[in-house]
Amino acid sequence: MKKLLTLSIFLSACATSQLHHENELAADRQELARLEAELLTARADGRPVDCPRATQLGDNICRLSERICALVERLPPDPANTAQCTDARTRCAAARERVKASCPK
């Protein structure tokens, strides 16, 4: 009888732990679905863009353009490489303009 009682207590604890874990997962998935739906609605409504993301992407572009130019500087002089740097800097400036226009501070 004692063994049976011990067994049932452990099985019950085990099931409760799994249930708790699965409930948490289900809640997280629901929250994710809600946020996705909210994002889609915001886009359909033409609401403001995601400025933190836009800023981050603009920063990425400019960081990459600087890396490209730093690399070009270390290479033997070549008009094609110089053009790559110039092009990258132009893209950085355009990205900054785009972010500024969409996300005025």
Place this chain on the structure above:
Amino acid sequence: MKRLLALVLLFACSSRRPDWAVTVAQGHSEADHLLDSGNRAGARAVLEAIVAGAPDTGGETRRVLLQDTLFRLARLALDEHDAAAAARHADAGLALGGEDDLFVANLLVVRGAAHEARGESALALDVYQRALRINEALLQKTVSPP
């Protein structure tokens, strides 16, 4: 006997394979803590375990979680001046394919850095240009949603 029973039950309870996505989230969090405490080798082991434990299927979720983990492994390798390992991790992530999204762009950046570290400047330039174009396209989508 009771102790044995308890151990068997506890093992059965804990051995049920948890959702891999949850394992990944926990692993990344653990890696963050380990890095904060200066334990780079520990963080690398945790991230490598995530990659090793990846399921064979899982679609886009599997792809992005693996690519993000491989990106972190590549960055760790670069921090340790191991360009070969960084290139290996980045290539493994890029081989998973996918859209031109931020996960792919991040992998291209670390791939470019690995080329740079090995003195392969022309290849690095090419890869950085690809990463820049992806970021540009993503920015365009972000500021001009459909």
